[in-house]
Amino acid sequence: MNYQPRPEDQHFVLDAVLGTTPKLRALAPFAEFDEALQAQLLDEAGRFVGEVIAPLNRSGDEAGCRFECGEVTSPPGFADAYRAFWQAGWPALAAAPEDGGQGLPALMTAIVSEWLSASNQGFNMAPGLLHGAYECLKHHGSDALARAYLPKIASGEWLATMCLTEAHAGSDLGQVRTRATAQPDGSWRVSGSKIFISGGEHDLSDNIVHLVLCRLPDAPTGPKGLSLVLVPKVLPDGTRNGVHCERIEEKMGLHGSPTCQMRFDEAVGWLIGEPNRGLQAMFVMMNSARLHTALQGIGLLDSAWQKADAYARERRQMRAPQAPASRGPNDAADLLIEHPAMRRILDSQRAWIDGARVLAYRTALMLDVAKHDADGATRERAQRWCALITPVLKAACTQQGFQGASECLQVFGGHGYVREWGIEQTVRDARVSMIYEGTNEIQAIDLLVRKVLPDGGTGMGKLLVELRDELEAARDTDADAQRRLAQLRYLTTTVAMAAHANPSLPYEVADDYLRVVMLTLMAWAWARIDVAAASAPEPARWSVPSAAFRRHLLPEFEMRLGMVKRACEAVTAPVAVA
Known part of the structure; x- marks a missing residue:
């Protein structure tokens, strides 16, 4: 049950939902980037990942790395696969041509990174820091140091x-x-x-x-x-x-x-x-590194979903509450996919994957815009998006990557707890992403304390207004998404006011606030998906997880919103005098 990339999903998000190609072509370095090149890249990357990297996932987990006398030997097949990986040019996609790279958008690197995580995260850990090391050295290294090391890092040879x-x-x-x-x-x-x-x-x-x-x-x-x-x-x-x-x-x-x-x-x-x-030199790699960690969560969740969905479509287990009309009265069992409890798990995780992809790919696009757009105001808006949204994605996507993979394991029942089906490895591999690149608690504090509150929530308010305006420009009539955006704006102001009375309050509510932000963004993303899906070849592919998002996931918004509001009210409420 090896993971297989499905480029058609990426094409839909990039082209129909986000309209990325015209936006990239407006940036000078990508003036010749078009849909045909994008399709070729994704098709080739998907084939390489599915045929070369994914088959090593289970064997790499079982063999592990060996340590002897200070030397480390990687699992069988990893060294050959990595050599094929860098010699094919995959690490160098977004590196500058003068450094031996291909000068392509960071967005393409982000998608390849997601697929590598989904197919074999143990392998992906090796090249996972190349993009950050490259950017750090390119922006802060001396000319001599760059000449000596940058081309080898850009290519992935080192x-x-x-x-x-x-x-x-x-x-x-x-x-x-x-x-x-x-x-x-x-x-x-x-x-x-x-x-x-x-x-x-x-x-x-x-x-x-x-x-x-x-x-x-x-x-x-x-x-x-x-x-x-x-x-x-x-x-x-x-x-x-x-x-x-x-x-x-x-x-x-x-x-x-x-x-x-x-x-x-x-x-x-x-x-x-x-x-x-030194920290300033490292910060140039932080947004990119944390985005790629978020993509690990998305990729591993997609891997878990693929396994669980495939299993549910072939496993027969008792009678479903409402058997399809095609089932005869003498059939002893129905497919797991026909049981509402299993459908809820699978459709909810699909909703997370699809919605989070829209947000992660938009963030990768904003990294390119912030770096290359000729207009200063546009660069500033893109930088604001990356600063505010990156910690949200890192925390929320890695948390869901682990929790969602655990829910997908549930579809297998007892078979999921044994190694045969591979889902337990996905759960184990997903857990650490909530810890490294800054723990998820640190991400929440970074968002609220360091990014939102210093300007009283003004930057977050501007971002939310931009999202509202984008929905209106797309003629999106999703009143629910508009309402969530407005509620988050008001909540941000409420927290900013309460923080003046109790400076420790933001640290208490940071996790819940981040969750409110993520659910708001997901509502926006699904509003955009719904508009695009209306003219998609298979609208049911998107309408099913869309309904699951609204029915099973979005109600958490009100709970988290209420938790933050009650904490703020406890600070600002007058104290009764005996």
Whole structure:
């Protein structure tokens, strides 16, 4: 039951719902991008993922990675598949032509990333940070450093890591202790230990480029005193650097990806960006990295849905409450797909996948617009969308990726709990995405405390008005979606006012507020899908999950809205005097 990409779904979202091609062609670097090129890319990517990467998913999970004497061996077939992957040019889709890339929209990379996650997330962990490392080095690396490393990273010939976490610090990067000292030749010597480093050591590429967050000798305390240093596994002269893998973790999932504990012993490296401004250098990769993490949630949920849907269409189990007319009275059992409880699970997860895709692909499009549009106001709107919506997608999509995969396992009954059908691996692999790239709780705080409230909710209000205007321009008469947008605007103002009275309130309600935002965006997305589906070749493909969204998912909106409102009222209500 290997995952198979279905490019027709992507074509519908990109062309009929979002109308991405004309918007991309309006950007100078993509003036020649058209529907034919898009179709060719997606068809070829889908074929490669389905035929080369997906078949290694289960075997990679079962074999896992092997660690011996500091060396890591990837599961059988992974090294050959990765070589075919980078030599076919897939990592270089969005890299600039001057760096050896193909200069295509980030949107295309996002879709390929989703499919890789759905087909084999253990494999996808290897190239998953290439796009972020490329952008970080391109924007902040010196010319010499870019010449030496950028083409290899852009092509994927060399893989990269992000070395942030330390055992005592976790998400609190201000406690990082890894040190770097300057050398007369302009290089730095890095010493310290890092944990949870995905792909810190492996046999997939000849070199591994580590981006190490560290502290210079005279740096101030806290996160503002951190610097970023590029530390290669193999130095330019071919000698091995002082970079060592001490162990790989035994994990719940992602057995095909080595999660390493790394030690840097006077390792040679070069500074990226300015001293004590390492986080600023890394922030250039954050929106893209978090979007790709959201796409992991979408992809893994789609993988789980494909397995559960296929199983439900062939498994017979007792009589459905309303047997189809084609069923004879002597049939002992009906297909699982005919049972309302199973239909609810499957249709609800399909609603999440389709709606979240609209939002994720729009965000990938906005990354391109923010980078390339000639109009400053348009770039500003795109940047506002990415800043506000990226943490929402990262948190909501990864949460649903895990919870939805667990619900899909339920369709299998006891068969889902054993390894034979593969659904239990999807559940295990999906769980960690709620933790890395900033835990989902941190995403909620980032959204409300750092993005929404500093301007009193003005930026969020502008975004919601833009979405309202888009519905009106599309002649969408979905009054329900319009009402949700208005309710979120009012709620944002309410939270901003209550936060003045109790500064800790936003931290309390952040998770519920993020959930309200996501459900509002999903209502908007489904309003757009409904308009496009009216002229689709198979309208039932979209009308069924649309109905499931409104019946089974959207009612959560009122619950979360009420929770946030009650918390605000508790702050602003007058205190009774005895």
